[in-house]
Structure formats: structure tokens, C-alpha cells
Amino acid sequence: MSRILIVIVIFIVIYLLLRYYRKQMPKKDVLGEDTSKHRENMVRCAHCGVHLPKGESIMVDHKHYCSEVHRRAHIDEPE
Numbered sequence: 625m626s627r628i629l630i631v632i633v634i635f636i637v638i639y640l641l642l643r644y645y646r647k648q649m650p651k652k653d654v655l656g657e658d659t660s661k662h663r664e665n666m667v668r669c670a671h672c673g674v675h676l677p678k679g680e681s682i683m684v685d686h687k688h689y690c691s692e693v694h695r696r697a698h699i700d701e702p703e
């Protein structure tokens with residue numbers, strides 16, 4: 625019975641160590657992804673060409689606009 629407990633404790637320790645190392649390792653990768661994603665998230669206004677974060681842009685038909693005014697202006701007179 626005590627052997628089983630020892631085996632269980634060893635497995636728990638291995639599990640915790642793996643979790644600890646996994647937590648530490650991907651942090652750098654996540655940070656790297658974040659910076660690259662941040663760059664990808666910059667979009668260009670289809671009307672005036674200004675660059676702005678994707679989250680702040682207005683997206684219509686896969687085109688991004690910096691403001692509602694430019695979205696309307698671009699749709700009223702395309703290209």
C-alpha cells in the first residue's frame with residue numbers, strides 16, 4: 625500500500641514539475657506571438673491610408689476604415 629502511495633507522490637511531483645516548466649517556457653513564445661500579432665493587427669484605412677489598430681478600425685467587406693466618416697465617404701465614391 626505504501627509503495628502505491630510513493631508511486632502516486634512521484635507522479636504528482638513529475639506532473640507539477642512539467643506544469644512548472646511548461647508555464648515558464650511558453651511565456652517567451654506567448655510574448656513573441658503577442659508582438660507579432662500586435663503588428664498584424666495594424667490595418668490601413670481604405671480611404672485616407674492612415675494606419676490604426678484593427679480593434680479601433682471599422683471593417684466593411686474586408687476593408688478597414690479609421691472612422692465612420694471615411695467609411696461613408698469611401699462607399700459614396702469608391703476608388
Ligand SMILES: [Zn+2]
Binds near residue numbers: 670673674694
Ligand atoms: Zn481614414
